[in-house]
Amino acid sequence: MKKLVFLLFLTAIVGCGKEKKLVHVSTKTKPIKEVIVDSLKHPWSIAFLSEEEVLVSEKDGDLLKVSLSSKKKKVIKGFPRDLTDSIRVVWRGDNSGIFEVLLHPDFKNNNQIYLSYAAKKLNKGSATKVVRAALHNDSLIDIKTILEAGPYLKEYHHYGGGMTFGTDGKLYITIGERLFKEIDEPKIPIAQDLKDKRGKIYRLHTDGNIPDDNPDFGKEAVPGLYALGIRAAQGITVQPETGEIWFSEHGTRQGDEVNQLKAGANYGWPIITTGGYRSRDYVPPIIEEAVFTDPIWYWQHTVAPTGLMFYTGDEFPEWKNDLLVPGLSKGSLWRFRIENDTIKSAEELFIDDRVRSRKVAQSPEGKLYMLTDEDNGKIVRIKNKTN
Structure with a gap:
């Protein structure tokens, strides 16, 4: 079993069962929500073209250009035609749609963006796809x-689709394993099979080519592979102070995690998990000589963590360089204080105002925003109401 993560100091205790989390509660910072834009169809990602203009991907809709000042929305034309149909309007268990929208590091000069989405093929189903395009x-x-x-x-589950650029200029992409029940795993589980593209994290050049310094998993491994043992990672982000990459991971029955990405690492799914299995009779195989990487943090209740980020703004001085992690299941927002790659404290925010939260993002001027995962999805500004 993966080791339990203990914190080092507390001012309040939350949690249940075996787990007692040590939580630092701020007394000077009072975050409040202000709805900036609504009527979005389950927004998934946001990319700032400027302080007032953003691109927003709707999981159940379109890629939009949105003005945060005028509230006007404009559909971006020319999205790839192989985007999955909106059958999830009938069946809410469908996780397909548009996922991440990410600007190229040199966007100001080349107008290039990256999009992840669920692509379809006639009579075959769907798969996670990433494209690069120019916005013109x-x-x-x-x-x-x-x-x-x-x-x-x-x-129609567990596509992944999280993307970020590292300080090395490389593109990092999360791909889910796509299964709903563990009992359907093949003899070599999908996330552990080096020949299978699913259940992995990839590292690519901006043009999709494979970096020469990627880890070597052997000749039969899928191209671009950087890490394996992934179930359903969506959020992935860079820690500005260190350049380290962190990602969130969905468990099944509990087992939600925050991980630090390491080259060549195996995060264990489904051989080991900090939670349980959806298929309670499932017995994972033994993989000889496998070395698994423990999470930095995990919850013993379901949070469904998503689009995380490190805060570097000035409006919340006490939050400087903290990791913010939104959640779908409990509809909360978590703040983690990190020192030397160790979580020292955690605070759950907005516990009296829960909403399914898909992503947190920071504007060029350091303003903090959150996307809500609702039929009437919103862009919410998180502001500091000081004493």
Whole structure:
């Protein structure tokens, strides 16, 4: 079993069962929510073109350009035609749609963006796909496939789709394992199979080519592979102070995690988990000589952590360089204080005002925003109401 993560100091205790989390509660900072834009269809990601203009991906809708001042929305034309249909309007268990929208590091000069989404093939199902495109006159042009994580399946779960650029200029992509029940795992589980593109994290050049210094998993490993043993990672981000990359991971019955990404690491799914299995009779195989990497943090209740980020703004001085992690299941927002790659304290925010929270993001001027995962999805500004 993975080791339990203990914190080193407390001013309050939360949790249940075996786990007691030591939580630092701020007395000077009073975060409040202000709705900036609403009527979004389950927004998934946000990218700042400027302080007042953003791109927003709707999981159940379109790629939009949104003005935070006028509230006006404009659909970006030319999205790839293989985007999955909106059958989730009928069946809410479908996780397909548009996922991350990410600006190229040199966007000001090349207007390039990256998009992850659930792509479809006739009579075959869907798979996670990443494309690069140029944004020109509110349309996508020069679309190029960067990663296609087949096989195409008639499962509509756990696509992953999180993306970030590292300080090395490389593109990091999370791909989920796509299964709903562990009992359906093949003899070599998907996330442990080096020949299978699913259940992995990839590291690529901006054009999709494979960096020479990627870890070597052997000749039969899928190209671009950087880490394995992933179930359903969505959020991935860079720690500005250190350049380290962190990602969130969904468990099944509990087992939600925060991990630090390491080259060549195996995060264990489904051989080991900090939670339980959805298929309670499932017995994972033994993989000889496998070395698994423990999470930095895990919860013993379901949080469904998503689009995390490190805060570097000035509005919340006590939060400087802290990790913020939103959650879908409990609808909360978590703040972690980190020192030397160790979580020293945790605070759960907005516990009296819960809403399914998909992503937190920071504007160029350091303002803090959150996307809510609702039929009437919102862009929420998180402001500091001081004493």
